[in-house]
Amino acid sequence: MGLPRFGRPKGVEGELSPNLFVANCGPAVGYSHDTIASVFSAFGEVKGVCAADESGARVIVSYCDESSARVALEALDGHPCPDLGGRSLHIRYSVLQPTSQGKVNDSVPVSLVALDLNIPGLYLLHDFVSPKEEEELLAAVDDKPWKSLAKRRVQHYGYEFCYEVNEYPRGVGLSPHIDTHSAFEGFIFSLSLAGPCIMEFRRYTEGAWLPKDTSSTSTMVQTPENGPNFLRRAIYLPPRSMLLLSGEARYAWHHYIPHHKIDLVKDSVVRRGSRRVSFTFRKAKTDPCQCEFPQYCDSHR
Known part of the structure; x- marks a missing residue:
């Protein structure tokens, strides 16, 4: 089962992305992707949540637009989140990376x-x-x-x-x-x-x-x-x-x-x-x- 590959945005410092890498958050610490999507939807329309890696404690939250991701990052990065048990989230921008074949290594249900x-x-x-x-x-x-x-x-x-x-x-x-x-x-x-x-x-x-x-x-x-x-x-x-x-x-x-x-x-x-x-x-x-x-x-x- 593969996982999507994400990395830091390339370009000038501070470049925005609609995707957020969120650490200290995921099924391994007791929160489903649906719950995470519900919490992050307070800052804009969430397109989806997926695992960032195999740890189960880091996820990618994808918004429909970059401005929603920016607001969420500013509000939650490094701060306790009451809706997620008071956990302090560590967030950065992320972009989807293609595989060597030019395709996303998406997971299979x-x-x-x-x-x-x-x-x-x-x-x-x-x-x-x-x-x-x-x-x-x-x-x-x-x-x-x-x-x-x-x-x-x-x-x-x-x-x-x-x-x-x-x-x-x-x-x-x-x-x-x-x-x-x-x-x-x-x-x-x-x-x-x-x-x-x-x-x-x-x-x-x-x-x-x-x-x-x-x-x-x-x-x-x-x-x-x-x-x-x-x-x-x-x-x-x-x-x-x-x-x-x-x-x-x-x-x-x-x-x-x-x-x-x-x-x-x-x-x-x-x-x-x-x-x-x-x-x-x-x-x-x-x-x-x-x-x-x-x-x-x-x-x-």
């Missing part, structure tokens, strides 16, 4: 249920295991040796290249990929334990990406972090939930976990735990893939 994503073949079951079963499973894997990768640890069961247990330290995610078609059958299950995360899905249009590795011994087909032509969806995976990828969700949508320590879910701040352990279940495939998505399939290439 995070859903709580798979049905909201409208991705065929994607299912999420909450509380698939009990807290006691979760504790027993974590104890079982911690009793076995781990293999360290660059940013996370894994345990292998079955084929060596098939990562069936993954441990993600806080803040560590997963690059966008589709599990290789010819290596695995059509159902992929992922059980999340210990900590929550956000998983994003991307559907690239044909010709918008090229894989780095099409060998059948790779578990991933990598793509660029950002592309000009793709759909984005995101879902919150709570501890003890089971995710199923099948059909189109398994064969045509890239999935990845953003590298965040804090996620924004429905205007709430969710802090990732010290670790997340993923049990990923795949069935090895020995014959070529016959899926209906040749543009994403290594067997068709």
Whole structure:
């Protein structure tokens, strides 16, 4: 889940902007974006409020005009705000910055249920295991040796290249990929334990990406972090939930976990735990893939 990029205005000293960077204010300190918008609307029409970064304690308040932003800054910067619990706000002007592709790195709404994503073949079951079963499973894997990768640890069961247990330290995610078609059958299950995360899905249009590795011994087909032509969806995976990828969700949508320590879910701040352990279940495939998505399939290439 990306966040808009803001920076200081360029030009002469004192240049105005309709956007204000507001510190010591946000969901992490108990105030929703709607509440903040209501408070700042006393100085003019507020176009919107969004997170300034992943802390949850800094926001961007965007006005429809620069004069409203100026009045709000003069009234609230460095002064206790009675409508926000008497908090002293620290405010400066800010401007929206383009990404290297010339586009704003806007955030994607995070859903709580798979049905909201409208991705065929994607299912999420909450509380698939009990807290006691979760504790027993974590104890079982911690009793076995781990293999360290660059940013996370894994345990292998079955084929060596098939990562069936993954441990993600806080803040560590997963690059966008589709599990290789010819290596695995059509159902992929992922059980999340210990900590929550956000998983994003991307559907690239044909010709918008090229894989780095099409060998059948790779578990991933990598793509660029950002592309000009793709759909984005995101879902919150709570501890003890089971995710199923099948059909189109398994064969045509890239999935990845953003590298965040804090996620924004429905205007709430969710802090990732010290670790997340993923049990990923795949069935090895020995014959070529016959899926209906040749543009994403290594067997068709």
